[in-house]
Amino acid sequence: MEVTRRQALTAVAGAAVGAAGAVGAVRLTEHLDEGTPLPFYGSPVSAVRPDRSPPSAGAATVVWGGPGDQRRVALTFDDGPHPQWTPRVLAALEAEDVPATFFCLGRNVRDHGSLHRDSVGRHELANHTFDHPDLGRHDWASCRDQVARTSRLMGQAYGAAPTLFRPPYGHLGGAAVLAAAELGLTTVMWSAQAREDLATGHPDRIVDDIASQVRPGSIVLAHDTGSDDRLVTIDRLRAIISRLRSDGYTFATVSDLLAPSRASATTPSHT
Known part of the structure; x- marks a missing residue:
């Protein structure tokens, strides 16, 4: 047959x-x-x-950037919190009076969650799975567990569950889209990023490279832990912010970028 x-x-x-x-x-x-x-x-x-x-969600939202009608940009940092890197990022943001969105790993929230003790109400804390698996290889149950565990830990650590989710590596299969939607999370990708490999041997080039990618509504990907080459961006974060300001940009968290007309008491936008 x-x-x-x-x-x-x-x-x-x-x-x-x-x-x-x-x-x-x-x-x-x-x-x-x-x-x-x-x-x-x-x-x-x-x-x-x-x-x-039947799914428990009626729709899913995946975004790469915000509205392009204003010169606003969102800085985002993945994979932390980390005790050697995250305080450096927070110090640079504080010095420049700029908010950012941190896509946190659940295991790092469990181990180093106190690093963001003062971030609540200023920065935005979002979900990046528990231990950074490639969700492009995971089914619905596994994706849901990775995201739900992290949201639960973040709710316990910071008093509120996250509303945003970013898949590791930007790998997004249907199972991950469904799991995030059912957990009430907007999936956030990016439209510009810190390309440290292009600045090898000339670290100051990272400033011009990021500036060349940014457009009104851009979501910029960087990291607050990882391989040492990523320190090129961290060490020049204030210079990056200064350059974008000189190009006429102001800064917002991702949620504020996506809803620029909505005032937010918990994630304010700063210039």
Whole structure:
């Protein structure tokens, strides 16, 4: 009997969900080549719940930037908080009177959450998963666990759960989109970034490079922990801010950038 592609896909999905649950679907798809069919339900690319039950969200929001009608920009920092890096970033922002959005890892909030003790009400603290997995390889249940655990930890540490989420590496499968939407989070990518590899040997070039990418409404990606080359950006953060100001930009958190007409008592915009 000939087996159709649809029958093969459905059988793969049923085996993955029935025999091994959602985690089985992750293992199944981690090493697939282009010719191997993905399961209809339960794979990282699927935006449908593995059991095909109705989603608890009616829509998902993914953004790369804010409105382009004002010269406003949002600085964002991923992967912290970290005891050697985050205080340096916060000190530079304080010196320049600039707010920023920090996409935090849950494990770092657990271990170093007090570093953002004074950030609440000034900066925005957002969700970057618990331990930085590639969500492009994780199914709905795993994505949901990564994001939910982090939101729970952040709520306990800072008194309010985050409203924004950024996927590690910018890898965003359907399962991650669905999980974030069901948890009430807006997914935030970026439209400009600190490209430290282009400044090798000439670290001051990072200032001009970031400025060349920024447009009204840009969301700028940087990091407050990681490999040492990223210190090129941290060491020149005040210079970057000064350059953008000279180009006529003001600064906002991501939430304020996305809703410039809405006054926010908890994440104020500063010039």
